[in-house]
Structure formats: structure tokens, C-alpha cells
Amino acid sequence: MPKTAETVLEINLNHLEHNYRYLRGKLKPETKFLGVVKAFAYGSDSVKIAQKLEELGVDYFAVAYVNEGVRLRDAGIKTPILVLHPQAVNFEELIERCLEPSLYSPKILKEFLGVAKELKQKDYPVHIKFNTGLNRLGFWENDIDYIKERLEGRDEIKVTSIFSHLAASEDLNEKEFTLKQISNFRKNAQEFDEKINHTPFKHLLNTSGIINYPEAQFDMVRSGIGLYGFGNDTEVDSELKPVATLKTIISQIHKIEPGETVGYNRAFTSKGYQITATLPLGHADGIGRQYGNGNTYVNVNGQKAPIIGNVCMDMIMIDITNVDCEEGDEVIVFGENPNAEKFASTSKTISYELLTSISQRVKRVFLES
Numbered sequence: 001m002p003k004t005a006e007t008v009l010e011i012n013l014n015h016l017e018h019n020y021r022y023l024r025g026k027l028k029p030e031t032k033f034l035g036v037v038k039a040f041a042y043g044s045d046s047v048k049i050a051q052k053l054e055e056l057g058v059d060y061f062a063v064a065y066v067n068e069g070v071r072l073r074d075a076g077i078k079t080p081i082l083v084l085h086p087q088a089v090n091f092e093e094l095i096e097r098c099l100e101p102s103l104y105s106p107k108i109l110k111e112f113l114g115v116a117k118e119l120k121q122k123d124y125p126v127h128i129k130f131n132t133g134l135n136r137l138g139f140w141e142n143d144i145d146y147i148k149e150r151l152e153g154r155d156e157i158k159v160t161s162i163f164s165h166l167a168a169s170e171d172l173n174e175k176e177f178t179l180k181q182i183s184n185f186r187k188n189a190q191e192f193d194e195k196i197n198h199t200p201f202k203h204l205l206n207t208s209g210i211i212n213y214p215e216a217q218f219d220m221v222r223s224g225i226g227l228y229g230f231g232n233d234t235e236v237d238s239e240l241k242p243v244a245t246l247k248t249i250i251s252q253i254h255k256i257e258p259g260e261t262v263g264y265n266r267a268f269t270s271k272g273y274q275i276t277a278t279l280p281l282g283h284a285d286g287i288g289r290q291y292g293n294g295n296t297y298v299n300v301n302g303q304k305a306p307i308i309g310n311v312c313m314d315m316i317m318i319d320i321t322n323v324d325c326e327e328g329d330e331v332i333v334f335g336e337n338p339n340a341e342k343f344a345s346t347s348k349t350i351s352y353e354l355l356t357s358i359s360q361r362v363k364r365v366f367l368e369s
Ligand SMILES: *Cc1c(COP(=O)(O)O)cnc(C)c1O
Pocket: 036, 084, 165, 205, 206, 207, 208, 222, 223, 224, 225, 226
């Protein structure tokens, strides 16, 4: 792998392909695959990731908000895009850019019907979201009659799919609850099909759902974190390959005397003759203050170096007293070792948060062989 000369987030598209094929391998050949590329494709680069997934034959994309879908359309992405959490203020633009809304409440359904009518749409594809226990977004099962009434005698929209989202697919202690969610969804789906005069396709599973409940794959699955190399399970993680590696270099090395302090508020005090290195990244790049003060280590030439003192906006300092390195050497913040899940766990968070926090200031570089 090429050594870096500055802070970069390296995106390995071969690893993306590996993860996609691994997850697909868990499914029936006819099951459709939706790639979740919200939040800059989990902090990587939504356009590059979507282009690669489109090339691999993914069936659908999902983003959270309309502007994320617009970005993909601007880049020439042709695959259908589900917008999971749209707001009415963006419905005109959503329709102009052929994005497909999740309709999750009576209010949002009414608002979308209004805009679809104004723009003289016919059979515009929409996706109805049911709440089966996450209690976040979605219609309740007793809204089905309301939806039916709203749709009767009009043709502006067509329900392409119905879906729901699991609350704890990664947690096998919650298996009973998850099985109940699956059976609730099955029941909603059946009732919906009986009351609407066509059969929308169905989807429920996220990455951990694919791993733990493949019997509930219905017609499509929606995977995000798995594509990027994590499966909320160390065994699954060992099968997947991390797509993103955050790399930086050593800007400067300091030799400090006993009792000297390092960084803002003098948060680190040297216990002896110590050696520190300063790295060009900080909380403005997505490595928050919670990773400082010895909580977390980075990888310098294969050796562990703890982050010391307070994380600054554009810099962090590490202890390299026992590490063989020099100015200009590459530092792996996270990637294969430590991986993002492990790095994140040092501050009691998860790979999802760490990955999506890497700010747009960090240059993205792409690897593909
Ligand atoms: C983000 C999201 C997903 C993807 O979940 P992963 O755990 O990353 O696979 C799937 N479905 C919905 C509704 C989501 O919001």
C-alpha cells in the first residue's frame, strides 16, 4: 500500500466488492440488494461507492435525505434511490430528480400526494414504512385502512414497496423481540396486499438482519455497515474487510523532560524523559476529544502509540517513547489494526459513529486494483 504524505481517508474499492459478495452470498439469488449510502456512504464517499456498487449490479440505493440523493443523480447514478427520511419542503426536488420517498406517516403521505398532484405525476414510485417496534418512523398497522382510503381513486402515486426496520437485529438476547417484529411485518404486509390492488415488494433486514435472520429476507435487504466492513460481531468482522483506513503522518517529534506537560490545559504530564509526536488531524477531522488522554492508541510502524493530552482541533499528540519512528513516518489511526470498531469502542461508541464523523476536510483517496 502507498505511504501517505498527509492525512487521508483511504477507500479500498476491492474491499467494498469483497464485502458486497460476502453479503450477497448469504442471500437467495433472486433477493434484491439495496446499498445504503447515506451520510457520504458511512463517511467514505457516496459517489465513488455508489458508482462501484452500480457496476457490481446493486438493485437499489438508500440515502437519508433528499440532498444526498441529488448528489448521486448529479454524478450520473441511474439506479433507483430510496430516500429514507425526506421532508415535505424537498418533495418537488425529489420528484425532479427521480428519487423515491419513504412515506412514514399520515402527514407525510398527505403532503406527498399534494405535491405529486400539483406536478401531475402518475404512478410515482413510493415506499411505505411501517413501525413494527423501533418506534422511530413508520405507520402503525391500524393505519392501513387510512392509507387505502387516501389512495383510492387516485393514480398520482404507486406503492412500490413496503418495509420496516429492526430494532435489535445485532443483539441475540433480543431474539424474541426481533422474531415478533418479523411476524408483525409479515402480518402488515399480508393485510396491505389484500387491501391494495397490487403487490408491492417487501424488505426488512439491515446488515445484522442478513447475518442473523436470513429467513426474513423477503424480496430485498438493505445493507450499510456490512458493505463498509463491519457486522456488529467480531466473527463477522473477521470475514469482512474495512473499506476505510484513516492515515496520517508524524509532523514533529518532541523530547520532553520529567514534569513537562503536553497540549491544552496541560492535560498530560510527563513522568520521565518521554518522546511525543504531533499528528496533523484533530477533532475537526472527526477524532473527538473523547479519544484523548490515553483512552485510545494509533498504529505507528506496527507499534501501539497512545493519544495523550487533549485532542486539539487540528492536531493530536501521541506518546512514542517506546516506538521506533521518525518525522514523516506514516501513522494508521484506524483501518485493519486497530479497526474502526475497536478504535470506537475505546470511547464507548460504535464504528457507525466513528466512520460517519470523519469530516469532509479529510482528503479521500481511492484504491482499486
Ligand atoms: C441506516 C439504515 C439501514 C442500514 O443499516 P446497517 O446496520 O448499516 O446495515 C437499513 N435500513 C434503514 C431504514 C436505515 O436507516
